[in-house]
Amino acid sequence: MPLTNTTVLFFAGPLYEDLELWYPKIRLEEEGARTVVAGTGEKSYQGKRGYPLTVDTSVDDISSESFDGLVIPGGYAPDIMRRSAKLLRLTREIYEAGKPVAFICHAGWVPISAGIVRGKRGTSVGAIKDDLVNAGMLWEDSPVVVDGNLISSRTPADLPQFMRALIAALGR
Numbered sequence: 001m002p003l004t005n006t007t008v009l010f011f012a013g014p015l016y017e018d019l020e021l022w023y024p025k026i027r028l029e030e031e032g033a034r035t036v037v038a039g040t041g042e043k044s045y046q047g048k049r050g051y052p053l054t055v056d057t058s059v060d061d062i063s064s065e066s067f068d069g070l071v072i073p074g075g076y077a078p079d080i081m082r083r084s085a086k087l088l089r090l091t092r093e094i095y096e097a098g099k100p101v102a103f104i105c106h107a108g109w110v111p112i113s114a115g116i117v118r119g120k121r122g123t124s125v126g127a128i129k130d131d132l133v134n135a136g137m138l139w140e141d142s143p144v145v146v147d148g149n150l151i152s153s154r155t156p157a158d159l160p161q162f163m164r165a166l167i168a169a170l171g172r
Helices: 018-030 077-081 087-094 105-116 127-134 156-170
Strands: 007-011 034-039 042-045 051-055 069-072 101-103 142-146 148-154
Touching: 007 018, 018 034, 018 069, 018 156, 051 105, 069 087, 069 105, 069 156, 077 105, 077 127, 087 101, 087 105, 101 105, 105 142, 105 148, 142 156, 148 156
Parallel strands: 007 034, 007 069, 069 101, 101 148
Antiparallel strands: 042 051, 142 148
């Protein structure tokens, strides 16, 4: 398995987009990666579509050095998650270390607040296009955009392309 010695961090919060967390988590585990889901304080969350999630840890109890990449699912959670200074610091540190930072749909709010999108190409759900553009991102309407170690997609419909790009980036 190509990702056997890889550990990927996932962020979770209230009303996360169920498919955008579970599909990548399961696919990475199929490839041999270890996944760790960190929340912002609560032990469990309900997905936007009702699927429950028990987190492995809190963002307050981890360090970026322990991870080979980051996945930020969308839903309503990113609007809450981006209020955590520690979560934003982890995002910046993983990005600055050159490790993949993958975000989808509304999750672009987290990299905006972490200050890592200016001058980078990326995509998102159309609802936050203006937010990304105003933060300095060169926005594209594409299923997946890879710019350096930033990987972005628009919606759950783009998950196959999103995961191919993320698995390729983690396998380097």
